[in-house]
Every structure is written in structure tokens, then in C-alpha cells.
Amino acid sequence: MIRRQISIAASPRAVWNALTTPEGLVHWLGAEARVDPRPGGRIVVKVGTEGAMVEEAGLLHVFRPTAKLEISWDKYSAGPWKNTLTQFQVARDGGETILNVQHLGAPLEDEALRTAVDVAWKKALLTLRDGLEQA
Secondary structure (H helix, E strand, O other): OEEEEEEEOOOHHHHHHHHHOHHHHHHHOOOEEEEOOOOOOEEEEEEEEOOEEEEEEEEEEEEEOOOEEEEEEOOOOOOOOOOOEEEEEEEEEOOEEEEEEEEEOHHHHOHHHHHHHHHHHHHHHHHHHHHHHHO
């Protein structure tokens, strides 16, 4: 399991929009994104480096605006998130928003994969924070 938390000097609504809109996702997570923002909606994000881009596809299992998002990544995806689950919790803390991320699933039991995904989350969350705080 991977756990990450970050404080962002932005509203929960701004953080939520970055998590659930194609425009928001391309600023911090992937080169391209498609999302149907509703419970049961599909999400597809093209992630990776320019030399090795892959599409991660999944379903939004939990969708509670400005509070909680849970994505179940397809077991047939081509990337490292295949057959995993990502949970996002958004909470206001004074003038900031706390974003908690948990990424779990059997594939992440592989230490090399877990380390690579953890490093990617760290970089992505810093990009998210920097983008929202400069907006």
C-alpha cells in the first residue's frame, strides 16, 4: 500500500476539480485525460514519460464531491496501476486543503513496482500543489 498526504493552499473545490476534470488531470497527472465525473463513470489517463506513455483506465466507484473519490483501475490496463485501487480524501484544514491518497492492490506487493508508483505519486502531488497554489 502507498499512502501520501499533502497540504495545498487552495479550496477543496479547486482540489476536487483537479482530481475529476480532464483539464485538471492534465495539469498534474497525465498528458491526456477523459473522465465521466459521476459514480460508475469511466476515467482514462495517459501517464508516463514521453517515451513510454500508457493509458490507465478505470471506474469511479466512490464519487462524493469535494470529499472522497475512489478509482478502481482496470485489470487489463497496460500500465502499472492495472488491477489496483486509488482512494482520494479531500478535507479543509483552515485556509488549506489536505489531500490524502492511498493506492493499494496485489500488484503493489512487488517492491520495485510499489517504489516506482510511490515516486510517481510524490512527483504528481507536488505538481498538483504547485499548479493550484500558483493559480
